[in-house]
Amino acid sequence: RRPKNFPPGPPALPILGNILQLNLQNLMGDLERLRRSYGNVYSLFFGPRPNVVINGVKAMKEAMVIKAVEFAGRPQDLLVHDVTQSKGFIFSDYGSSWREHRRFSLMTMRNFGLGKKSMEERIHDEIQYIITTLDKNIGKTLTPQVMFHNAASNIMCQVVFGTRYEYDDEFITTIVQSVTEVTKIASGPWAMLYNSLPFIRKLPLPFNKAFKAMKRSSDLVLRLLNEHKKTRVPGEPRDFLDCYLDEMEKTAEDSSFSEDKLIFTAIDLLFAGTDTTSNTLLTAFLYLMNHPHIQERCQQEIDRVLEGKDQACFDDRHQMPYMQAVIHESQRIANTIPLSVHCTTKDTELAGYSIPKGTRIMQNLSSVLNEEGQWKYPHEFNPENFLNDQGEFVKPDTFMPFSAGPRICLGEGLARMELFLIMVTLLRKFKFIWPEDAGEPDYTPIFGLTTTPRPYPMKVQHRL
Ligand code: HEM
Numbered sequence: 001r002r003p004k005n006f007p008p009g010p011p012a013l014p015i016l017g018n019i020l021q022l023n024l025q026n027l028m029g030d031l032e033r034l035r036r037s038y039g040n041v042y043s044l045f046f047g048p049r050p051n052v053v054i055n056g057v058k059a060m061k062e063a064m065v066i067k068a069v070e071f072a073g074r075p076q077d078l079l080v081h082d083v084t085q086s087k088g089f090i091f092s093d094y095g096s097s098w099r100e101h102r103r104f105s106l107m108t109m110r111n112f113g114l115g116k117k118s119m120e121e122r123i124h125d126e127i128q129y130i131i132t133t134l135d136k137n138i139g140k141t142l143t144p145q146v147m148f149h150n151a152a153s154n155i156m157c158q159v160v161f162g163t164r165y166e167y168d169d170e171f172i173t174t175i176v177q178s179v180t181e182v183t184k185i186a187s188g189p190w191a192m193l194y195n196s197l198p199f200i201r202k203l204p205l206p207f208n209k210a211f212k213a214m215k216r217s218s219d220l221v222l223r224l225l226n227e228h229k230k231t232r233v234p235g236e237p238r239d240f241l242d243c244y245l246d247e248m249e250k251t252a253e254d255s256s257f258s259e260d261k262l263i264f265t266a267i268d269l270l271f272a273g274t275d276t277t278s279n280t281l282l283t284a285f286l287y288l289m290n291h292p293h294i295q296e297r298c299q300q301e302i303d304r305v306l307e308g309k310d311q312a313c314f315d316d317r318h319q320m321p322y323m324q325a326v327i328h329e330s331q332r333i334a335n336t337i338p339l340s341v342h343c344t345t346k347d348t349e350l351a352g353y354s355i356p357k358g359t360r361i362m363q364n365l366s367s368v369l370n371e372e373g374q375w376k377y378p379h380e381f382n383p384e385n386f387l388n389d390q391g392e393f394v395k396p397d398t399f400m401p402f403s404a405g406p407r408i409c410l411g412e413g414l415a416r417m418e419l420f421l422i423m424v425t426l427l428r429k430f431k432f433i434w435p436e437d438a439g440e441p442d443y444t445p446i447f448g449l450t451t452t453p454r455p456y457p458m459k460v461q462h463r464l
Helices: 028-038 057-066 079-083 096-111 117-136 145-161 170-186 189-196 208-231 240-250 259-290 292-306 314-319 321-334 365-369 412-429
Strands: 041-046 049-054 339-343 348-350 353-355 360-364 430-433 458-462
Touching: 028 041, 028 049, 028 360, 028 365, 041 189, 049 057, 057 348, 057 360, 057 365, 079 170, 079 189, 079 208, 096 240, 096 259, 096 412, 117 145, 117 412, 145 170, 145 240, 145 259, 145 412, 170 189, 170 208, 170 259, 208 240, 208 259, 240 259, 259 292, 259 321, 259 412, 259 430, 292 314, 292 321, 292 412, 292 430, 314 412, 321 412, 339 365, 360 365, 412 430
Parallel strands: 049 360
Antiparallel strands: 041 049, 339 360, 348 353, 430 458
């Protein structure tokens, strides 16, 4: 039963709640249908537990920005939480451990050059590997999925482990495969059932594969951590692992920093920073190939601003309003994380409804990124969504692909830098062409924890 003055929603069955009425493979269509019936704030039962779904920018801001702390928790009984043994950072609840780890991670990434030149150099180094791959494929048709995935993963590996890996390296392929497997299970129907029906958790069902896959990853990171411990010089950190080990020595024994948490925080960063950035890049190039006039306009702006310069730097974005608009529009359309799960930290109210402490909250970010009435062209790929009448770049409040409030994406700065430098450098050098024999592009993405474009082919030519 819904508590008093709780957001409305469809009638629910005992034990199962609403799960039989939902497409557990892809919730997005159902969430939109229910929004039309019940409004921007409604509730659904996953098993016996009520979840409040938040849609649209108005309710999203009230929850995530105005009542920030009240909505900043994370549920502690989800599959992803159990798979990371409650030691990860992304799924940790609002509290001192999360706060200390968030502050530490942000500071460490900044010190490693986030927003500064050295991080730009690391990204440019990795771009050279993308260029080599593309150079080898001039005139041929390639599938860019693995290339962008490896590039994004290597940038994170440099930050976290201080090294990049060859694309066929066993360490990185095992981690990437395991993380992909966990992600796939965690966003599929078995995770929904695990999260909804606690009594099935001990049964030998397919969600157990997620635990095995995570164990493979954590064993590998532990191996790397042990190597780091042997070779590190205290006070002279080479990467995130070293910084964390320094921090553990500085802080009291009862602090929230521990080797176990380091392992899962490292995996979290790798996971959070790989699929997200690579899927956004894949979406951007899919649309740019099929909108050649937009691609050409980007290239004209890039050529003009970078004339006489060896390479782009992140500050060049201020001179590139059109490119900025295209990147932001790609992120809007990519809808990379369509849903984020939070939990209330105290009894609160939203849109006039009462929501008790500990209620699961589903933040439908997708509903904001294509909300009618908020965008000039909510349902089409059009950079004009981010340009005013003078052709200047403007970022509406409704642009929330990184979420908002205290749990806003920790890697926003890094992701924005990667997207800008990678897209500008590649568009300057290459022309991206949709192969003549590829048929009509299929823009319908594959739903998951991160939205992925369907695999597609790409042709490249040199421009200069
Ligand atoms: C285009 C790329 C990216 C997008 C669209 C994206 C989006 C998001 C979103 C929507 C959230 C959930 C926020 C919430 O629950 O309210 C999130 C959280 C997070 N992201 Fe990203 N992200 C991207 C790249 C990255 C990168 C490169 C990193 C690496 C450092 C990263 C690290 C994280 C972490 C650690 C969290 C959890 C924050 C917390 O719970 O306090 N993300 N991201």
